[in-house]
Amino acid sequence: MSSPDPNRGGPSAPSTLTAGTIPLEVVHARSFTRNPDLAPIEDIREEVLKLEAEGEWIVQRVPDDHTEVTTKYGRTKKIPNRHTWHHKSCGQCGHIPGYSTAIFWLNRELGTEYNDPRDQTSCTAWNYYASATSNAPAQAAVAMRNFAAAYETGFYPVIHCGTSYGHYKEVREELVRHPDLRAQVRDILARMNKPLVMPEEMIHYSEWIHVMRHEIRKRTVLDLSNITCVVHPACHYYKLVAEDAIYDQEIYGGQRTAIMSQLLETLGAKVADYSTWFDCCGFGFRHVLVQRDFTRSFATLRKIERMKEEANPDVTITHDTGCVTTLDKSQFAAKAHGRNVGIPVMSEAQFAALAMGAHPYRVCQLHWHSTDYRPLLEKMGIDWEKAWAEFESDLDRLRSGKTEFLTWDDANAK
Amino acid sequence: MTVPVVREATPERKAEIFGKVVADVRFQDYVHGCYECGICVAACPSARFYDFSPRKITQAVCREDLDLFWEHVNVDVWNCSQCFSCDRCPRGNSPGGLITIMREVAVTAGLRSAKEALEGGERVVYKIMSTGTQVSPDMLQPEAFPDWGPDVQDVSRNLDLWRRALPPETLHTTTTAWEIDDKTLVELYLIWHMTGVLDMIKAVDEGLHMILNDVMEELLEDHDIVVS
Numbered sequence: 001m002s003s004p005d006p007n008r009g010g011p012s013a014p015s016t017l018t019a020g021t022i023p024l025e026v027v028h029a030r031s032f033t034r035n036p037d038l039a040p041i042e043d044i045r046e047e048v049l050k051l052e053a054e055g056e057w058i059v060q061r062v063p064d065d066h067t068e069v070t071t072k073y074g075r076t077k078k079i080p081n082r083h084t085w086h087h088k089s090c091g092q093c094g095h096i097p098g099y100s101t102a103i104f105w106l107n108r109e110l111g112t113e114y115n116d117p118r119d120q121t122s123c124t125a126w127n128y129y130a131s132a133t134s135n136a137p138a139q140a141a142v143a144m145r146n147f148a149a150a151y152e153t154g155f156y157p158v159i160h161c162g163t164s165y166g167h168y169k170e171v172r173e174e175l176v177r178h179p180d181l182r183a184q185v186r187d188i189l190a191r192m193n194k195p196l197v198m199p200e201e202m203i204h205y206s207e208w209i210h211v212m213r214h215e216i217r218k219r220t221v222l223d224l225s226n227i228t229c230v231v232h233p234a235c236h237y238y239k240l241v242a243e244d245a246i247y248d249q250e251i252y253g254g255q256r257t258a259i260m261s262q263l264l265e266t267l268g269a270k271v272a273d274y275s276t277w278f279d280c281c282g283f284g285f286r287h288v289l290v291q292r293d294f295t296r297s298f299a300t301l302r303k304i305e306r307m308k309e310e311a312n313p314d315v316t317i318t319h320d321t322g323c324v325t326t327l328d329k330s331q332f333a334a335k336a337h338g339r340n341v342g343i344p345v346m347s348e349a350q351f352a353a354l355a356m357g358a359h360p361y362r363v364c365q366l367h368w369h370s371t372d373y374r375p376l377l378e379k380m381g382i383d384w385e386k387a388w389a390e391f392e393s394d395l396d397r398l399r400s401g402k403t404e405f406l407t408w409d410d411a412n413a414k
Numbered sequence: 415m416t417v418p419v420v421r422e423a424t425p426e427r428k429a430e431i432f433g434k435v436v437a438d439v440r441f442q443d444y445v446h447g448c449y450e451c452g453i454c455v456a457a458c459p460s461a462r463f464y465d466f467s468p469r470k471i472t473q474a475v476c477r478e479d480l481d482l483f484w485e486h487v488n489v490d491v492w493n494c495s496q497c498f499s500c501d502r503c504p505r506g507n508s509p510g511g512l513i514t515i516m517r518e519v520a521v522t523a524g525l526r527s528a529k530e531a532l533e534g535g536e537r538v539v540y541k542i543m544s545t546g547t548q549v550s551p552d553m554l555q556p557e558a559f560p561d562w563g564p565d566v567q568d569v570s571r572n573l574d575l576w577r578r579a580l581p582p583e584t585l586h587t588t589t590t591a592w593e594i595d596d597k598t599l600v601e602l603y604l605i606w607h608m609t610g611v612l613d614m615i616k617a618v619d620e621g622l623h624m625i626l627n628d629v630m631e632e633l634l635e636d637h638d639i640v641v642s
Contacts, residue, residue, distance in 0.1 A: 127543075
């Protein structure tokens with residue numbers, strides 16, 4: 001960070017670091033200056049457009065209503081403000097559905113038009129990275145089938161899962177570099193009467209939230225100045241094909257992605273630092289399924305305990321499926337062993353929705369989370385007991401058969 | 415994980431498997447040589463918990479050290495977290511990407527170590543290939559996640575009710591993460607058939623392959639789709 005900010009720890013903050021951690025003073029003194037002319041890698045998007053000019057595929061353009069941001073090497077990226085096709089996440093929708101619901105709720109509150117498709121499959125990359133029972137042509141065909149489905153609607157694809165986002169960037173590189181792979185995927189899509197379509201930009205939902213942060217701030221109904229957050233940036237957002245992630249000189253001197261941190265600051269919350277911010281969450285893809293001793297250990301020993309020891313936050317904010325799951329669910333076993341854990345975990349979408357007055361159960365669905373979030377809600381000024389009673393009343397109506405589903409109108413009922 | 419014993423193999427077999435890794439379309443994008451600087455190891459979460467080194471794996475491949483490669487492709491690759499923290503390599507390598515290829519080759523070749531590594535993950539492979547979503551709400555069962563605490567039991571007990579209490583219309587499902595139409599599933603099944611993924615499954619798990627084939631054939635036939 002170019003200048004020390006007391007909100008994030010730094011030279012003026014009490015030093016609680018233990019031996020073996022990265023001295024934060026060193027981190028704060030450094031700055032990463034970006035110059036797109038010195039970028040170490042080609043701009044893959046130029047190749048994507050060249051291939052369109054050669055008739056290889058169609059490029060779906062970002063809508064005119066968009067916001068420009070800066071990425072890792074100083075290049076400009078266009079983020080659509082509205083009219084988006086939502087590539088959902090299987091882990092979010094399946095196990096932490098308040099995550100997806102909060103993203104949709106924010107879109108509704110901000111008045112953007114969006115499409116929640118039924119002709120979308122998962123990216124299948126969790127399987128690809130866990131079991132390896134797939135291959136490059138299959139993964140590329142899955143991605144391009146989904147992009148073609150988005151193109152058919154006219155809505156621009158926004159990807160909810162960090163792994164889908166990172167993997168689709170990998171797929172884009174592979175398709176640009178390998179004409180044979182492109183031809184193979186084109187043939188597969190032809191069997192479905194679908195065109196080969198590559199989006200002009202790969203967009204993660206958190207990038208949309210990032211550019212909407214001032215609009216979200218305008219609608220914030222809670223005072224968050226006494227809330228301390230720590231941020232866990234997702235590996236597959238900014239490490240896997242790194243150059244597409246959003247960076248800002250004002251956030252950690254441009255050394256770390258600005259995603260989430262800049263939103264939280266805009267909302268008025270404190271963002272605290274901790275030394276293992278670069279570490280992954282421990283999800284591991286196959287590990288969380290069949291080797292969870294690793295996942296639990298890494299998530300608690302390298303992440304949660306460090307956060308607790310160095311920042312003692314009220315909440316951990318992250319922006320990917322596996323990270324929310326791993327960091328939240330791993331704490332139960334550690335707590336049973338008397339470890340120094342106990343930080344609620346949620347996505348920035350849920351946190352922003354709460355700040356805008358979203359219902360903690362009808363919208364953010366926090367009852368699907370494990371680590372106790374109630375002290376956080378109390379500190380935010382949310383009466384969780386009243387909210388739970390309201391939700392219980394909704395459940396009673398569902399049980400009685402008076403209504404089959406909770407609706408968006410119900411979600412905002414006062 | 416039970417670490418598979420590295421089986422003896424002939425030099426020809428090791429060379430054959432190595433050749434398949436090098437021939438993969440992604441190999442030239444992921445491996446460019448190695449300085450042995452160890453940046454990838456410093457960033458690697460698995461290296462902190464296992465006797466695991468992305469540098470050693472990349473080195474073994476660059477040096478064409480077939481004996482060491484054989485050990486890695488049978489044992490070490492399954493400890494990788496696939497987080498791609500190692501993608502900080504000054505040579506532009508992606509050790510994580512190389513490991514993805516090595517795993518795939520191990521599966522396709524039906525290595526016994528790959529079969530052992532995949533044990534316990536069958537239902538997830540079945541779920542993603544047959545439904546198009548990797549995890550589903552009904553997978554949240556206490557016996558599958560005893561270490562996640564009693565909340566899993568709450569979810570399991572209230573699953574249908576809690577899913578109906580979700581405002582997005584696509585999320586009222588319990589066996590899939592969201593509602594997916596049949597036409598989309600047919601298209602997904604076509605992809606698995608046309609890219610040889612079903613053959614990969616057959617190499618490591620014939621029972622799972624048989625079940626998946628039956629499920630897919632039925633829907634494809636319903637839609638008059640013939641796969642060659």
